[in-house]
Amino acid sequence: MATLSLLSLLLLLPLSLLLLLPLSLLFLLHLILRPRPVKIPIKDRHVFITGGSSGIGLAMAHQAASQGARVSILARGRDKLEEAQREIRLATGIDVAVFSADARDFEAVKAAVEEAGPIDVLVCNQGVFVPSELENQEMEEVKFMIDVNLIGTFHLVKAALDGMKKNRRESGPGSIAFMSSQAGQVGIYGYTAYSASKFGLRGMAESLQQEVIADNIHVSLIFPPDTETPGLAEEEKKRPQLTNIIAASSGAMKADEVAKKAFDGIKSGSFFVPCNFEGILLAIATAGLSPQRSLWMAFVEVIAAGIARIAALYFQWSWYGSIEKWHAHKK
Ligand SMILES: NC(=O)C1=CN([C@@H]2O[C@H](COP(=O)(O)OP(=O)(O)OC[C@H]3O[C@@H](n4cnc5c(N)ncnc54)[C@H](OP(=O)(O)O)[C@@H]3O)[C@@H](O)[C@H]2O)C=CC1
Numbered sequence: 061m062a063t064l065s066l067l068s069l070l071l072l073l074p075l076s077l078l079l080l081l082p083l084s085l086l087f088l089l090h091l092i093l094r095p096r097p098v099k100i101p102i103k104d105r106h107v108f109i110t111g112g113s114s115g116i117g118l119a120m121a122h123q124a125a126s127q128g129a130r131v132s133i134l135a136r137g138r139d140k141l142e143e144a145q146r147e148i149r150l151a152t153g154i155d156v157a158v159f160s161a162d163a164r165d166f167e168a169v170k171a172a173v174e175e176a177g178p179i180d181v182l183v184c185n186q187g188v189f190v191p192s193e194l195e196n197q198e199m200e201e202v203k204f205m206i207d208v209n210l211i212g213t214f215h216l217v218k219a220a221l222d223g224m225k226k227n228r229r230e231s232g233p234g235s236i237a238f239m240s241s242q243a244g245q246v247g248i249y250g251y252t253a254y255s256a257s258k259f260g261l262r263g264m265a266e267s268l269q270q271e272v273i274a275d276n277i278h279v280s281l282i283f284p285p286d287t288e289t290p291g292l293a294e295e296e297k298k299r300p301q302l303t304n305i306i307a308a309s310s311g312a313m314k315a316d317e318v319a320k321k322a323f324d325g326i327k328s329g330s331f332f333v334p335c336n337f338e339g340i341l342l343a344i345a346t347a348g349l350s351p352q353r354s355l356w357m358a359f360v361e362v363i364a365a366g367i368a369r370i371a372a373l374y375f376q377w378s379w380y381g382s383i384e385k386w387h388a389h390k391k
């Protein structure tokens with residue numbers, strides 16, 4: 061009898077410890093996770109999407125309209141805006157409002173945002189990408205990417221925030237989403253300026269979330285891989301071969317799929333919004349001091365941190381291998 065209970069104790073003890081460890085970790089995380097979970101509805105709300113006349117932004121405008129949102133889209137080109145409007149009307153029977161403005165022009169952005177009316181969900185998706193080694197890129201192109209992708213997003217937030225904060229109590233939680241890129245999580249050959257503009261969005265998003273949380277506004281950062289859009293088709297004409305090789309580490313997606321992931325992330329109030337499997341790995345590997353609302357994701361981040369670092373080092377090994385081979389081949 062005594063030996064039996066000793067035996068069961070010997071077996072049960074490590075077993076219960078094994079269970080207790082993850083359970084107490086989950087409990088601890090449950091206590092400390094901030095900001096708290098939130099749900100952000102789309103239906104009957106004003107969704108304002110920049111770069112909504114093409115690619116990912118257009119796919120998001122489609123989806124928002126068919127989910128019953130009031131949609132506004134902003135871009136520079138009038139023709140593409142009107143074409144997008146026709147296309148969405150044809151597919152959903154819904155009219156989106158269109159605004160022609162350059163995100164680099166603060167006054168123009170302010171005028172458009174004011175005319176559109178208070179925003180519930182702001183999607184800053186406008187973006188330009190001209191891949192090149194920095195050595196072969198003029199400063200003009202560097203500034204172009206920083207201006208449109210990063211400063212343009214500042215313009216939008218500055219223009220929209222006041223209206224978004226007002227009426228937040230009546231109309232429920234609001235969202236500000238930034239379209240980053242997987243190149244905003246890891247530096248990629250040929251993307252010195254583009255990656256800098258997208259990494260900048262992360263610093264902006266982390267700080268902004270702290271500033272607007274008390275106003276019930278929730279920030280999302282979306283990280284798509286290569287996505288089939290008119291923009292990518294243009295980009296591919298001049299992409300350095302090494303950029304192609306390294307970017308192929310993550311599978312390409314369709315604009316519709318990215319738009320769907322983006323809205324799922326926005327609706328669940330997720331701070332990081334990865335779009336594919338590699339994106340989930342990247343999100344875990346680059347979690348850093350980012351806010352996390354999901355208990356499950358926080359748990360995975362803690363448990364997988366070491367493994368994720370090994371995976372990251374493996375990718376660096378493989379990329380530097382490609383770079384070495386490329387230079388050897390050139391000689
Ligand atoms: N496609 C991809 O592989 C990936 C894209 N992304 C990001 O997703 C976003 C959308 O990309 P994608 O759909 O491919 O791009 P597209 O080139 O297909 O569309 C870009 C949109 O942004 C608008 N835009 C560009 N410059 C400005 C500006 N200065 N002011 C206002 N609007 C502007 C364009 O309209 P107009 O030119 O008329 O102004 C267009 O509506 C970008 O931020 C991009 O960096 C992230 C990862 C991968």
Ligand SMILES: CCCCCCCCCCCCCCCC(=O)[C@@H](N)CO
Pocket residue numbers: 189241242243246248284285286287292295306307308309310338339341342345368371372375
């Ligand atoms: C730890 C595990 C890591 C997992 C895999 C890492 C894969 C990284 C691939 C990065 C691809 C970048 C594509 C940028 C697309 C883009 O923004 C341009 N098309 C311009 O629009």
